[in-house]
Amino acid sequence: MLPDRAKLATVTDAVIVGAGPCGMFQVFELGLLGLKCELIDSLPAIGGQCTELYPDKPIYDIPAVPVCTARELIERLQEQIKPFGAGVHLGQEVTSVAKREDGRFDVETSRGARFDAGTVVIAAGVGSFQPRKLSVPDADKHEGTAIHYRVKDAEAFRGKDLVILGGGDSALDWTLQFAETANSVVLIHRRAEFRAAPASVERMFALREEGRCDFMEGTVQGLVEDNGALRALKVAGRDGITRSVSLDQLLVFWGLSPKLGPIATWGLQLNRKTIPVDTQRFQTNVPGIFAIGDINDYPGKKKLILSGFHEAALAAFSVKEYLQPGQKVHLQYTTTSPLLQKRLGVTGESTESLGSARTG
Numbered sequence: 483m484l485p486d487r488a489k490l491a492t493v494t495d496a497v498i499v500g501a502g503p504c505g506m507f508q509v510f511e512l513g514l515l516g517l518k519c520e521l522i523d524s525l526p527a528i529g530g531q532c533t534e535l536y537p538d539k540p541i542y543d544i545p546a547v548p549v550c551t552a553r554e555l556i557e558r559l560q561e562q563i564k565p566f567g568a569g570v571h572l573g574q575e576v577t578s579v580a581k582r583e584d585g586r587f588d589v590e591t592s593r594g595a596r597f598d599a600g601t602v603v604i605a606a607g608v609g610s611f612q613p614r615k616l617s618v619p620d621a622d623k624h625e626g627t628a629i630h631y632r633v634k635d636a637e638a639f640r641g642k643d644l645v646i647l648g649g650g651d652s653a654l655d656w657t658l659q660f661a662e663t664a665n666s667v668v669l670i671h672r673r674a675e676f677r678a679a680p681a682s683v684e685r686m687f688a689l690r691e692e693g694r695c696d697f698m699e700g701t702v703q704g705l706v707e708d709n710g711a712l713r714a715l716k717v718a719g720r721d722g723i724t725r726s727v728s729l730d731q732l733l734v735f736w737g738l739s740p741k742l743g744p745i746a747t748w749g750l751q752l753n754r755k756t757i758p759v760d761t762q763r764f765q766t767n768v769p770g771i772f773a774i775g776d777i778n779d780y781p782g783k784k785k786l787i788l789s790g791f792h793e794a795a796l797a798a799f800s801v802k803e804y805l806q807p808g809q810k811v812h813l814q815y816t817t818t819s820p821l822l823q824k825r826l827g828v829t830g831e832s833t834e835s836l837g838s839a840r841t842g
């Protein structure tokens with residue numbers, strides 16, 4: 483009989499904390515060695531910094547890819563890791579990692595998902611991205627009811643009086659969308675210069691001319707409540723006058739900032755916001771927990787995607803060694819190994835023989 487904990491948890495060889503480019507490539511390297519893994523990220527989409535911070539920027543230093551956008555890189559990685567069928571769990575932070583007496587790990591996420599993992603690979607980059615929050619008194623009290631940092635269900639805002647804060651793409655895109663469905667939309671930004679796409683800004687001003695949305699330059703000074711319900715914002719305008727802007731719902735899109743978050747509580751040795759590792763195994767001070775990509779630290783570390791790819795390859799061999807101690811792991815080439823080709827799903831051959839593979 484399995485204990486209750488094991489019955490509830492997903493059993494896997496490795497949990498990868500962070501689905502940025504390095505965490506994604508870790509799936510590939512573990513998959514080649516026949517290991518199963520689960521990939522978890524606090525963001526709602528895979529790709530880490532590439533997706534979140536610079537999806538349309540060109541990258542020129544990925545070996546053998548002279549140029550591709552960050553979004554394309556993530557799409558290619560997604561394609562490359564497909565054969566290994568890793569479980570992908572987005573929109574949830576890994577909150578707890580606890581080592582058990584048998585050397586395996588109990589891992590839990592903010593959504594209550596549980597994993598019984600042979601190893602943990604931390605590929606958490608610069609940390610877990612969190613929305614920048616409105617910091618006026620009592621704002622936290624209304625979070626999830628009248629104040630939102632993400633739109634989970636656009637229909638919930640239909641027919642409402644909305645105020646949207648921000649000047650980036652999310653703020654402008656939602657202003658344009660809600661101008662169609664809400665009762666009223668007021669966009670508030672501290673100045674009339676925007677980070678959002680110029681076409682969206684132009685469209686917002688056109689809608690304002692038509693009276694379908696409004697725009698105010700100003701900064702939020704406080705909340706106005708009535709019987710505990712949020713009724714309005716106090717907004718100081720550029721002209722120095724503080725006005726009350728009434729609302730049903732407030733949407734804040736001030737971007738995301740990375741926080742090391744719960745990783746700091748997992749008993750790992752830290753060096754500021756990075757995790758020291760050795761360069762042979764990419765293992766942390768806790769045997770069985772590895773760290774790759776921007777989050778790790780060792781002499782000569784360079785925070786580049788290609789460095790993280792190399793680290794993922796070596797970490798995969800160390801994961802295998804941790805799971806099967808004393809068992810020799812052969813280096814094989816994808817070009818010539820029927821076993822690797824079978825794992826990649828690129829051959830019909832079903833041999834598990836290593837006969838024709840190069841070993842090292």
Ligand SMILES: Cc1cc2nc3c(=O)[nH]c(=O)nc-3n(C[C@H](O)[C@H](O)[C@H](O)COP(=O)(O)OP(=O)(O)OC[C@H]3O[C@@H](n4cnc5c(N)ncnc54)[C@H](O)[C@@H]3O)c2cc1C
Nearest residue numbers: 500502503504523524530531576606607609610775776787
């Ligand atoms: C503007 C810009 C341009 C760049 N250009 C280049 C370039 O040209 N070439 C290059 O090589 N590099 C470039 N970089 C750097 C490159 O993006 C990073 O080196 C790379 O993203 C690191 O990948 P990663 O997988 O280690 O981490 P990240 O991409 O940071 O991904 C880490 C992920 O882990 C998640 N996470 C963290 N903690 C948790 C937790 N507790 N639970 C769940 N999820 C968690 C985060 O949400 C995040 O999605 C650039 C960076 C920026 C900002």
